[in-house]
Amino acid sequence: MSRLAATLMAALALSTAPAAAAPREIHLQSNFPPLFFEGAPPGGAHPIGGLGYRFVEIANQALAHLDLRLVFHVPGQVHPADAGAVEPPFVKLAERFGTVYAAVAAGAAGGGADIGIGIGNQNGFPFGELYVAGLPFGLEAEEFAGYLYGGGGLALHQEIYDRHFDGKIKILPIALTTTQGGGWFPEPLPNPDGDPALSDEAAMAALCRKPWIVRWPAPSSKGWELACARVGVPAAFIGPETRCADPRSPCPAPDNPEARTIDRLTFGGFVPGAPPHGFLLNGNIDAYELNMPFTEVQMIKMTLGQSALADEAADLRPVISRAPYYYGQTWHQPLTYVELVINRAFWAELPEPARRIIETAAQRATLENWAVSLSRQGEGIELLKANGAVVLRWPEGLLRLLRAASDDYLDQRAAELAAQGDDTYRRALMHMRAYQRRQATYADFGDLNQGQAGLPASPGGN
Secondary structure: OOHHHHHHHHHHHHHHOOOOOOOEEEEEEEOOOOOOOOOOOOOOOOOOHHHHHHHHHHHHHHHHHHOEEEEEEOOOOOOHHHOOOOEOOOOOHHHHOOOHHHHHHHOHHHOOOOEEEEOHHHOOOHHHHHHOOOOOOOOOHHHHHHHHHHOOHHHHHHHHHHHHOOOOEEEEEEEEEOOOOOOEEOOOOEOHHHOOOOOHHHHHHHHHOOOOEEEOOOOHHHHHHHHHHHOOOOOEEEEOOOOEOOOOOOOOEOOEOEOOOOOOOEEEOOOOOOOOHHHHHOOOOOEEOOOOHHHHHHHHHHHOOOOOOOHHHOOOHHHHOOOOEEEOOOOOOOOEEEEEEEEHHHHHHOOHHHHHHHHHHHHHHHHHHHHHHHHHHHHHHHHHHHOOOEEEEOOHHHHHHHHHHHHHHHHHHHHHHHHOOOOHHHHHHHHHHHHHHHHHHHHHHOOOOOOOOOOOEOOEOO
16 A cells, blocks of 8 residues: 555544544632733732632643543623633522532532632631631731641631531632732821821821721721721721712712712722722722732723733723822731632542642642732832822821721620631631731741831821
């Protein structure tokens, strides 16, 4: 047989052979899209969705050898930036389960999901707020990693989930990210350290009298409320509501008048997972916190319809000009922690090599997400400054009062829940604090480089 004939026969055999079986798909449900914007970090720009998607990418590289593939699903319509990377939802969480966690506990056989990505404050239980951003004035990201993997934190975390979900879910960390920003404000914060005539208490009272709606998460917002109450100026709380009834329209406007009069510090406009920049831009809130500096750049770009622009080409000033004073010393949320949630029965059915791959990919994603988040923040701060941000330190006098009030609030919350029969909040709180106390000397011992940047203090008086 000639070489040409042999080649033709081989081609014919290939054309008639059955196609290789497609990889078995493992459907993963998340509430957060990756957002593959121009200039985004690996995995995407969303501070939760991007971290989760990076885990999926890492895991799929190895799972392909077992003919398995994780498929990432998000609620609602897929964002145009994510077309081809993620799929629309396969589980109607709001209608059937309420949370990703409940859906995973039910499992696919119960109409839910076998695997998901979540953050603690969306698990449906009070203890979850301690497992999304750490404690106010608590462990920073690298300390929290030590707590999880070396200090017994992950074992306790799993034990608490076993109790609340009847042992039906397994938890794996897939992301820790570094220190977030300490908030954006329309004016400098009162600074007792810069004015000998101004006491800590007087400065806090002045802050609590500001007629601002501040988007701030619990539990730190609750500690701040307690600090205001202690100086005789109780703050208000309106939850997800804002100055006008429609938070997504300009406020005030003829068809969207002010729904309430704001005459003191008011905590409102907090919708988990929803960037607050649009609320700020249209006048519905006055101040906010969100995430790390580089994430701020990406979310402001999205709000202004500039996601396709390179970061250096984007004009962030329309948002930044509304609240240009950007504070460091992030007392309220020292980290972000994202977890993989796996149905126990599904996990038991996976081949052992697949389980090892997922566990290893989770650890790699945790390390990579932390390292990448660290590497981009200097760049993020410079981009924000170039667009008008004034970067400052929180006044130490305010921090002194906020620290004491935050600790007391956490104690009160833990005691209240324990009295109602749920001691998991208290157990998690005490466990984290005990680790922090054991590490406190070393945390100070290694604190050589703090203060290098010469970040100025808040210039505000009262």
